[in-house]
Amino acid sequence: xxxxxxxxxxxxxxxxxxxxxxxxxxxxxxxxxxxxxxxxxxxxxxxxxxxxxxxxxxxxxxxxxxxxxxxxxxxxxxxxxxxxxxxxxxxxxxxxxxxxxxxxxxxxxxxxxxxxxxxxxxxxxxxxxxxxxxxxxxxxxxxxxxxxxxxxxxxxxxxxxxxxxxxxxxxxxxxxxxxxxxxxxxxxxxxxxxxxxxxxxxxxxxxxxxxxxxxxxxxxxxxxxxxxxxxxxxxxxxxxxxxxxxxxxxxxxxxxxxxxxxxxxxxxxxxxxxxxxxxxxxxxxxxxxxxxxxxxxxxxxxxxxxxxxxxxxxxxxxxxxxxxxxxxxxxxxxxxxxxxxxxxxxxxxxxxxxxxxxxxxxxxxxxxxxxxxxxxxxxxxxxxxxxxxxxxxxxxxxxxxxxxxxxxxxxxxxxxxxxxxxxxxxxxxxxxxxxxxxxxxxxxxxxxxxxxxxxxxxxxxxxxxxxxxxxxxxxxxxxxxxxxxxxxxxxxxxxxxxxxxxxxxxxxxxxxxxxxxxxxxxxxxxxxxxxxxxxxxxxxxxxxxxxxxxxxxxxxxxxxxxxxxxxxxxxxxxxxxxxxxxxxxxxxxxxxxxxxxxxxxxxxxxxxxxxxxxxxxxxxxxxxxxxxxxxxxxxxxxxxxxxxxxxxxxxxxxxxxxxxxxxxxxxxxxxxxxxxxxxxxxxxxxxxxxxxxxxxxx
Numbered sequence: 001x002x003x004x005x006x007x008x009x010x011x012x013x014x015x016x017x018x019x020x021x022x023x024x025x026x027x028x029x030x031x032x033x034x035x036x037x038x039x040x041x042x043x044x045x046x047x048x049x050x051x052x053x054x055x056x057x058x059x060x061x062x063x064x065x066x067x068x069x070x071x072x073x074x075x076x077x078x079x080x081x082x083x084x085x086x087x088x089x090x091x092x093x094x095x096x097x098x099x100x101x102x103x104x105x106x107x108x109x110x111x112x113x114x115x116x117x118x119x120x121x122x123x124x125x126x127x128x129x130x131x132x133x134x135x136x137x138x139x140x141x142x143x144x145x146x147x148x149x150x151x152x153x154x155x156x157x158x159x160x161x162x163x164x165x166x167x168x169x170x171x172x173x174x175x176x177x178x179x180x181x182x183x184x185x186x187x188x189x190x191x192x193x194x195x196x197x198x199x200x201x202x203x204x205x206x207x208x209x210x211x212x213x214x215x216x217x218x219x220x221x222x223x224x225x226x227x228x229x230x231x232x233x234x235x236x237x238x239x240x241x242x243x244x245x246x247x248x249x250x251x252x253x254x255x256x257x258x259x260x261x262x263x264x265x266x267x268x269x270x271x272x273x274x275x276x277x278x279x280x281x282x283x284x285x286x287x288x289x290x291x292x293x294x295x296x297x298x299x300x301x302x303x304x305x306x307x308x309x310x311x312x313x314x315x316x317x318x319x320x321x322x323x324x325x326x327x328x329x330x331x332x333x334x335x336x337x338x339x340x341x342x343x344x345x346x347x348x349x350x351x352x353x354x355x356x357x358x359x360x361x362x363x364x365x366x367x368x369x370x371x372x373x374x375x376x377x378x379x380x381x382x383x384x385x386x387x388x389x390x391x392x393x394x395x396x397x398x399x400x401x402x403x404x405x406x407x408x409x410x411x412x413x414x415x416x417x418x419x420x421x422x423x424x425x426x427x428x429x430x431x432x433x434x435x436x437x438x439x440x441x442x443x444x445x446x447x448x449x450x451x452x453x454x455x456x457x458x459x460x461x462x463x464x465x466x467x468x469x470x471x472x473x474x475x476x477x478x479x480x481x482x483x484x485x486x487x488x489x490x491x492x493x494x495x496x497x498x499x500x501x502x503x504x505x506x507x508x509x510x511x512x513x514x515x516x517x518x519x520x521x522x523x524x525x526x527x528x529x530x531x532x533x534x535x536x537x538x539x540x541x542x543x544x545x546x547x548x549x550x551x552x553x554x555x556x557x558x559x560x561x562x563x564x565x566x567x568x569x570x571x572x573x574x575x576x577x578x579x580x581x582x583x584x585x586x587x588x589x590x591x592x593x594x595x596x597x598x599x600x601x602x603x604x605x606x607x608x609x610x611x612x613x614x615x616x617x618x619x620x621x622x623x624x625x626x627x628x629x630x631x632x633x634x635x636x637x638x639x640x641x642x643x644x645x646x647x648x649x650x651x652x653x654x655x656x657x658x659x660x661x662x663x664x665x666x667x668x669x670x671x672x673x674x675x676x677x678x679x680x681x682x683x684x685x686x687x688x689x690x691x692x693x694x695x696x697x698x
Contacts, residue, residue: 047615051629057579058089058096060530061523062587063104064111069543069591071108071128074296076592079136085590088638094140095148101137102157105129106185107538110165113182115540122182123246130188131252134196141198151199155207158186160530162537168210184248187212192250195221222251227258228265235281238262242288257304259285264310266360275354276398282359283401286315287451290404294455297594311360319364320408322371335361339369343390344382349399366402367409374413377426384426388433395434395441400448403434407456410434414463419470428467428476431460435483453487460484501548512549513561519545520565524580546588555601559610562588562603566627586631590638604639607632 066085070076090097109125141150167183187208194201195216204212231237241255266282293303293316300306305313325333335357342349357365373390376382394403410431417424437449461484468477504515522539529536549558562585569578589603610617611632618625 047618047625048611048629048632051626053630053633054579056089056586056634057583058100059524059527059580059583060100060103060107061527061580062089062583063100064107064538065523065541065543065584065587066591067101067104068108068111068541069546069588069593071125072543073547074298074594075302076594077128077132078301078592079139081592082136083139085638094144095153098137098140098144098150098153099156102133102154102189103160105133106157106161106166109182109185110162111538111541113165114537115542126182126185126188126248127252129185130192130248131250134189134192134198134250135253137193137198138196150193151203151207154190154193154199158207161186163535164537184213187214188248191216192248195250197221217247217249217251222254222258224254224257224261227254228262231258231262232265235277238281238285242284260289260303260305260312263289263312263360264307266311266358275351279354279359279362279398283363283398283448286363287401287404287448287455290401290455291451311364314364315360315405319405320367320412322367322409325368325372328368332361332365335365336369336372339365340373340376343369343393344373344386349393363402363405366406370406370409374423374426374430378422384429387426388430391430392433395445395449397442397444397448400445400452403449403452404455407431407434407452408459411456411459411463414460414467417467417470419472421471424467424471424474428474428480431480432476435480450487453484457484457487461488500542500544504545504548505552512545512553513557516545516549516558516561517565520562520581520584523584524569524577527580528577543588543591547593550603555603555606559589559603559606563624563627563631566631567624570623570627582627582631582634586634586638589631589635604635607635 070082086097086101090100105125105128109122109129112122112125137150144150144153165182166186187204190199190204190207191201191212191214193199194204199207201216227237227241231241238259241259245252245255263282263285266278289303289312292298296302300313300316303312305316307313325336328336338353338356339349339362342353373382373387377384377387394400394406410427413423413427417427435453437446441449461481464477464481464484468474468481471477505511507514519539519541523541526536526539546558549561553561566578566581566585569581589607593602607628610628614625614628614632617628
């Protein structure tokens with residue numbers, strides 16, 4: 001049989017020959033077949049090349065896991081990374097891609113409600129659904145062709161959302177309902193889609209199945225450049241835009257981008273006839289961006305900042321670092337002298353100084369101002385009372401945002417102190433003045449002060465704790481640490497907390513491993529229920545569980561737990577069920593992870609090692625070895641795409657692999673056997689075609 005098959009399909013012949021020899025169906029190839037193959041010994045094929053595979057299954061749970069990983073902690077939604085993942089996963093089937101992505105966004109929002117996550121977390125997920133997703137879907141709108149449309153995709157997705165989590169307006173008044181907070185999510189999403197011209201406004205009522213209770217924003221869809229121009233001409237518009245950031249209308253992305261760009265263009269366009277309000281407005285926006293960056297542990301790329309010379313780039317890279325006086329320009333030295341005289345002499349902070357010093361210049365100069373003032377006090381040029389009295393003026397609302405960089409500078413200096421150190425005798429009293437919130441502080445000042453301390457509490461707490469260990473006899477450090485306690489906010493990346501981790505670890509038997517296995521099982525059962533036509537709510541899932549397993553158990557143990565769960569279904573001959581589980585596990589491995597300094601190896605690192613050892617493993621555990629090969633192929637296809645080894649061409653409803661890295665395993669039987677064909681270099685037989693029935697072998 002193999003001899004005849006080899007004349008038309010050498011790839012499949014090679015794979016079948018391998019399995020015949022594995023299971024001793026024949027001792028060796030007949031001499032005539034070796035001759036027919038041009039002397040190529042098909043028995044020499046490697047084990048990985050002989051493993052056949054099925055077409056990957058795209059499950060609802062797979063995309064649910066991926067999107068959860070992107071949003072459960074700090075936002076990891078990079079447009080290009082997500083598009084690469086979706087293009088490889090859906091192979092150019094854009095309508096299904098769009099439908100599934102919309103559905104997954106509603107699923108993770110429902111999951112947050114069922115998990116009773118905080119209102120803040122639910123608001124963030126709602127904002128993603130309304131303010132981010134419609135803008136992202138614009139990338140696909142132009143490549144969905146009639147008779148299909150984005151509107152049809154939205155309609156299909158809304159038919160499948162969990163009705164218990166997203167009730168209609170009539171249902172939201174049901175006394176038994178517990179989820180009124182999500183009742184407007186479908187409507188908000190549809191109006192945001194209309195705002196981004198994905199659907200006509202007239203279609204909303206039919207898609208919603210109810211009379212809508214809102215309308216498109218009167219100002220329409222915002223454009224960043226227009227917003228910057230409006231704010232430059234009318235600074236009062238800035239405060240209005242900051243208030244609109246919380247609106248669920250679809251404009252938040254453009255507002256945030258405009259506020260960031262506005263800081264860079266401020267000094268070029270701002271009329272500084274009244275300078276204190278200018279400092280007020282500039283500082284408010286800067287503090288808002290600083291607070292968001294801190295809360296979500298964002299980097300410059302996450303904020304959409306790419307120009308290295310921009311103010312906001314310079315600010316986040318170096319505003320907390322002081323510069324030597326001889327490294328300042330002549331104008332910067334003049335400004336520094338003006339602020340020193342204004343704070344510590346009789347001149348005060350006058351309008352002339354502020355008109356000469358743009359807000360951006362002041363915020364980049366504040367750490368140097370602290371440094372030079374502290375050095376003057378150390379040298380006896382400036383009395384300590386004068387120093388602290390001058391710094392008290394920085395707690396005025398229009399200057400207070402500058403303390404975000406200034407207090408971080410203090411934290412850095414505290415790490416440098418040793419015992420004995422005269423510097424500590426200046427730093428601690430000065431910090432006491434800057435950290436306290438006297439009752440005389442205005443409401444605006446108190447709000448700014450609290451926001452500043454939320455940004456700097458973490459680095460200051462660590463530095464003060466270090467100083468307390470070094471300077472054991474000082475009793476004035478403990479009150480400062482106590483002050484910071486109420487301002488210590490967890491980053492959203494740390495949102496799991498000890499209580500959730502403790503509950504996982506307390507699970508009987510193998511703790512975290514059992515919870516992870518059960519989680520994969522519940523995800524697969526959810527998919528199977530939907531495939532059978534049943535309506536089921538999304539299962540309780542957070543990607544923090546997988547991260548905790550990798551951190552505490554190690555990537556090797558975590559991967560074994562996942563592989564065991566897939567094998568359990570193959571061994572029970574539940575092949576369709578196993579394919580569902582396999583898709584879930586693949587997605588868990590390829591989903592983006594935040595940078596974790598304590599993580600030694602990733603799941604992908606361990607999987608590559610197991611793949612390299614798969615031939616040896618096949619001698620003792622052939623089923624596990626085959627699964628490792630299949631898992632490696634599927635995961636590799638995604639990582640190769642992200643490193644530009646694989647290109648995906650959109651067209652005619654399918655994705656075409658344009659190029660492969662050397663030795664790259666592919667994702668289905670057709671590609672696997674083609675790869676085998678290339679490796680054995682049997683060019684004489686490349687004209688054969690594979691019978692359609694044989695292509696479905698799994």
